[in-house]
Amino acid sequence: MSQTLRYQTERLFIQALESAQHAGDLPAFDVxxxxxxRGRHxxxxxxxxxxxLKLAREAHMNPLEIARRVVAHFPVAPFIERVEASAPGYVNVYLHPEWLKSQVQSILDAGAAFGNLDIGHGQTAQVEFVSANPTGPLTVxxxxxxxxxxxxANLLAAANYRVERxxxxNNAGRQMRILGESVRLRYLERLGHTVDFPDDHYQGDYIQDIAAKLFEEHGDALAEADESVFRARAESDIFADIRATLQRLGIVFDAYFNENVLHENGQVWTTLDELRARGYVYEEDGATWLRAEELGSTKDRVLVKSDGDPTYRLPDIAYHVDKIRRGYGLMITILGADHIEEYPDVLAGLxxxxxxxDNVLVIFHQFVTLTRSGEQVRMSTRRGHFxxxxxxxxxxxKDAVRYFMLARSAESHMDFDLDLAVEQSDRNPVYYVQYAHxxxxxxxxxxxxxxWDLDAPADLALLHHPSEMDLIRKMLDLQETVEMAVSRLSPHLLPFYAQELAAVFHTFYRDCRVVSSDPEDVEIGRARLHLVQAAKTxxxxxxxxxxxxxxxxx
RNA sequence: GCCCCCGUAGCUCAAUGGACAGAGCGCCGGACUUCGAAUCCGUAGGUUGCGCGUUCGAAUCGCGCCGGGGGUGCCA
Structure with a gap:
């Protein structure tokens, strides 16, 4: 649970600057x-x-000269071999080879905890995601x-947060009523009734399936039943499917929060009352509005419709109030691009x-488009063809879905080529990484x-080949990657790191024989067995x- | 119309305002009589959509265009 090397290097750099100032080698300025x-080359x-380079102006000095003086004052550290100034004013730090080699044992000792670090200090972090209403199968x-x-969530746990997923x-909104009605109409069709199925109802086959099940179980006994009966069945069936789908991806939640709770315990309305008491609410056209524009939004928004039902914005605010009151150290929501316009209103409301x-964060991810036979597959839950x-x-x-979904930054539109994924599945980058393992x-x-005894003591100092050193460096980079992925909310850094790690391993494999029959290679063989075990870890x-x-x- | 995101190699995408813009796939050419060739090595491929600006320094920041996507519901 240490700090990253980068952080430690930053601290040393600050010490060097202050030391240089103290000695009069650099003028006084705020550090x-x-x-x-990380060095790119x-x-x-x-x-x-x-x-x-940035300090040059403030210090009234040539940047390279500043760099040289910083280098002269750079503290000694066990992990650093040397520090150099480089034109036009960079300072480069080189890790110590002997220290690097010793880290192989540190990795083996850390085992499954390797790469962990302490950003969260044991605070709780809640990650809210998926959050799809049970109106149909999960989309891509x-x-x-x-x-x-x-x-x-995995990353936050590695960064010493206590994580809740x-x-x-919401199983009570307008869309759910339409869902129930859709099933009811299909059920009536099955009974032989002629029905007019509206365009804005759910067209998918799964609606027919649920209607068929109800017909099998109840015959025509539900002919006069109202929509809520059908809705309840649809909800439970669809939700079970959603959970099963997520399970296939290895996704399991710690908590499911139903919007109904906020209605039943009155939090929706107390939230509204508080907003009103603070002067952020007004009535117009029979509806209740949030002064969102005053709070920085592009326009005012309806919180309560003229029929008395709240829009999604009000419960969303109430839900976040609920989260905040639960006392999480960090709250992160993953949302699709369709919420980009809404979410600022939630924050403004809070x-x-x-x-x-400050501790309420959000990641917006852009949509996924699917390509099949060179043509884009248009997706719509309501229309049913998706x-x-x-x-x-x-x-x-599962592994390819997870890898591909992760391998693009959130703000990037993702194009998922189905033909490619099917035809070339054995050339999938996912196999490249797994193959190394x-x-x-x-x-x-x-x-x-x-x-060979895998646990036999080894002299790691025998490691010397550039490919061995590259592998060690890349392994040590995991912690840095975790740190950046967490602090920048960028899980996409992981697949890129994984790919690089696998690449340096494969290169090492080409260059260095681990298990050799030559008696002279016994000692280096032992060291390499440790090295590859660390790489496997x-x-x-x-x-x-x-x-x-x-x-x-x- | 207005708001948000994106535009980088043939394709899919990386790159906390810093050094020569990098990977994978694809193309072309090489490497298995010893640990797994689902691998490795090499070649080619770029006006970072366009134009101004800020900066010692711009793919990155600002303004204006062009193109794609999303939003702009008393739907979520």
Whole structure:
């Protein structure tokens, strides 16, 4: 549970600056935040910063000269070999090779905890995601939010948060009434009645399936029943399907929160009353409006319709009030792009009620479009022609769904080519990463068959090949990746890291023989067995964080 | 009309305002008589949509266009 190397390097850099100022080698100025970044090229070291370029103006000095003086004052640290100034004013930090080698043992000691760090200090973090109302099978787009939310939750846990996954849904709104009515009409059709099925009702086959089940179980006994009977059955069947689909992706929630609770305990209306008391609510055209424009929104919004029912905005605010009162250290919601316009109103509502919203965060992800036979598949739950998340899992499998859904940044529109996913499933990047893991498992099996003791002490200092060092560096980068993924709410960094880690392993495998029959190679062989076991640990860890399998064989 | 997101290699996408813009797929050419070839190595491929601006420095920030998507419901 240590701090990242980057953070430690930043602290050393600050010490160096202050030391240089104290000695009079640099003029006095406030030390700014030091953005240390990982070196992109090996010639730039393992870590570097360009901050001296920014300091040039304030210090009235040549940036390279500042860099040189910082380097002269840079504190000694066990993990650093050397620090260099580089034109036009960069400072590059090189990790110590002997220290790097020793980290192989640290990785093995940390095991499944490797890569963890302490950002959360044990605080609670709630992640709300999926949150689809039970009106139909989950769409591919919901799958994206689901995978992102679940993975972010894994990441938060690795960053020492106590994580709760929550699914918020509403089974009482207008859409649910239409759902019930849709089933009722299909049921009547089955009884031989001629019905006029409205365009805005749910067209999907699953509606017919539910109607058929009701017919099998009740015959025509429900002919006079009202919509609520059909709605209840539809809700329970569909919700069971949704949970089953999510389960297939390895997504399990800790809590399901029904909007009804907020109506039953009156929180919807007390929230409205408080907003009114604070002057953010007015009546017009028989409806109740939020002064959203005053709160920074583009226009005022209806909170309560003229028929007395609230719109979704009011319960959404009440729901967030409920979350805040539960006392989470962090609240994160994963939403689709269709909520981009709405969510600021929720936050504004919370602020209007006097709540701080710094720890209320949101990730918007753009839509997923599917391509089949070179043409885009238009998706609409209501129209019923769409590819469901279940079908996608059928076609490409859980691991590929998770990997692909993660491998793009949230704000990027995702184009999922179904033909490619089916035809080239064995060339899927997911296999590339898993193959590295399976390959190591195979090496270890091979070694054991030849009588090697995997736990025999090894002299890690014997590791020397550039490919070995690259592998170690990349393994150590996991913690950095977790830190960035959490602090930037960017789970997409994981698949990129996984791909890089697998790549350096495969290169190492080409360059370095682990299990050799040459007696002279026994010692280095032992060290390499430790190294590949560490690599297996790290690969398993990143696969776990992404919610994917780490196979011993493929 | 107005608001939000996106536009980067043939395709799908990366890149906390910093060093030569990087991967995968695809193309082309190589590598298995010893640990898994679902792998590796190499070649080619770019005016970061366009134009102004801010900055020592812009794919990144600002303004204006062009193109795609989403929103602009008393639906969620």
């Amino acid at each position: 700014p935040p030091i953005p240390v970044e 090996t010639s730039h070291g393992d870590f570097g910063t360009s901050v001296c 787009g919901r799958g994206r939010g689901g995978v992102m939310g679940d993975t972010l 929550e699914y918020y849904f 602020r209007a009620l006097g709540y701080a919203t 590819v469901t998340l279940d079908e996608l899992i059928d076609e490409v499998g 399976a390959r190591i498992a195979s090496i270890l099996r091979h070694a054991q068959e030849l009588g 790290v690969l398993a860890r990143v696969l776990y964080l992404m919610g994917m399998e780490a196979p011993e064989r493929m």
